[in-house]
Amino acid sequence: MYSAIRSSLPLDGSMGIEYSDGTNLPVDACLVLTTDPKPRLRWTSELHERFVDAVTQLGGPDKATPKTIMRTMGVKGLTLYHLKSHLQKFRQGRQSCKESTENSKDVSCVAESQDTGSSSTSSLRLAAQEQNESYQVTEALRAQMEVQRRLHEQLEVQRRLQLRIEAQGKYLQSILEKACKAIEDQAVAFAGLDAAREELSELAIKVSSGCQGTFDTTKMTVPSLSELAVAIEHKNNCSAESSSTVGSPVSASLMKKRYRGVLGNGERLVMGHEAGWVMPSSSSLG
């Protein structure tokens, strides 16, 4: 396509016509044309710089039109055709640049990449390439950050989940223990009642065997309600709540309440009146 790519930096800022054989004719603000059969415009860095200046003056590549650029640049021999294609390339290059956060459309990077004297399209291409590369780097960085963020989020989810599972487990454990304790208490209650029954039957035997006719009240070892309660309590190590008020009717009703709660309505414990005389009418002892 293009003949040998070679450029030289004119020191005085003017451009020169480069011929492929290397001869250089300094021309004042002239275009560089290739010498191959199809003369194409070579966009050197200087020319490009002027182009960019003009474009910037005109308000950016989107606002600038080839016509206005041509006028602003004031370079002889520059045609609309040249400018159209260059502008298009420039716009595309800028677009990919714009998407990268760090790298902007700094033209200097375009200029910097030119020192091997690339021709117009390839210099732009190289520039675009570099922009792309830096864009890719940024993208890679961003993707990595995204991955890290996601990982972090997932770790957070895992951590929270673990805490929640533990909370639930702890709760179920405690409610299970409570229910098991209730069974124990229930068993205790039954045992206590059995013990009470035993005591009463023993007493009944004692009474009937001990007294033949008359009652000798001094000899009678009939325990009062409170004493029975104490006896059973000691046997079963009931909770302390009623221990202080043992002997009073209040304690009996307290215990009654407690066991009713434990046993639930469907299992109301009924102790009959078999014993008769010391036991209150409803199940109050346990």
Add this chain to the structure above:
Amino acid sequence: MKVQASSPQDNQPSNTTNNTNSTDNTTNQLPSMDEHVMRSMDWDSIMKELELDDDSTPNPLKTEFTTTESAIGPLYAVDSNLPGFPDQIQPSDFDSSDVYPGQNQTSGYAFNSLDSVDNGGFDFIEDLIRVVDCVESDELQLAQVILSRLNQRLRSPTGRPLQRAAFYFKEALGSLLTGSNRNQTRLLSSWTEIVQKIRAVKEFSGISPIPLFSHFTANQAILDSLSSQQSSSPFVHVVDFDIGFGGQYASLMREIAEKSISSGFLRVTAVVAEECAVETRLVKENLTQFAAEMKIRFQIEFVLAKTFEMLSFKAIRFVDGERTVVLISPAIFRRLSGIGDFVNNLRRVSPKVVIFVDGEGWTEIAGAGSFRREFVAALEFYTMVLESLDAAAPPGDLVKKIVEAFVLRPKIAAAVETAADRRNAGEMTWREAFCGAGMRSIQLSQFAVFQAECLLEKAQVRGFHVAKRQEELVLCWHGRALVATSAWRF
């Protein structure tokens, strides 16, 4: 799934292993070829074989068969009572009653070639459906006859998922026929039963992601909705129609405490059934204690379901300035005669978010339309659930039996009862009711999705996966939805 420090109280010999492959069935099952054949048949082809799909008409009493097992007395008391303490259940009780000697089945399901030996086929399903049909057409005597035959056939909950499910469904039909559940005050649970139930719930969470998925997804939906508006009132009121043993609130309270979401306030109103009086006290006690430990100001009230049926939301105390969260499960829909009214009343309460957790396949079952179809849909659903349990625990595992007996079986009984009742015949589906009342669904957050996926990873049971279905987050077992959670608002 062992995600938890195990309880020291657990004296049960637990044989659970984590990565049980579903083909690891051992000798007290049918030969593995049968199992393989079973797995390769899907539900639809089974139904088609039995001519029970929607395209065919029921044919009564097509085949006669006798059982050879009559010499063995019933090893499992066929009644509606619960079997008693787990440690009283001898494994031998359950193993040897497997009444299906292995046979070389080339096609596998020769329904008509029954001589005197059960062929491991699905004739019991035929019979189950017949019973259902009889109940529907009010031929209760005939139903009883077929049922007693079934009682011989399905003696215990052993075998493949379908067989076990069939057993439980048969039991449920039995109770239905004897009317022991209907129109009678149900007895309160004994403490023994309660302990077993709690243990079952605990074990269920340990071997299957189903319960935790339900709770955690719902909780996350609550948390997301509460934290979305920072400037709202700090007071939160949760109306819960299916509190169970209150386990859900443990993790919710934890989150509330940690993130001071509602400035540490939580009030709960639970609608409970009257026969749960004992559990209710226990739940109240334990939740209150837990909240105190978490330093959360907590209040809980209970409302009887009966009262709610009469008064709807007027039975519940609402306080101005609270953000109301409503947790629904199919349980309440079961009791109500009309979803439409419920939703309208719900709107008047202006809840911040309404969360619907469907762990019973309600979407599929309730819309089916007839007792028979609902029955079949429910049977299918619970077979899936049992299958998923099988993937998590080896066959004959005691833990699994406990879970089945105390968690799944009551649900099955309730499902059958509801299907038979068919109070909601011709009703619109819950989704139609919700949308009709102007409710809009809320997308569940990415956190909820991650959490569900995480949970499945921990569970280490193959076959589960999480999916989004319309507005729902769904826990699926091999593509079938087991639990579907969705969040809504007005």
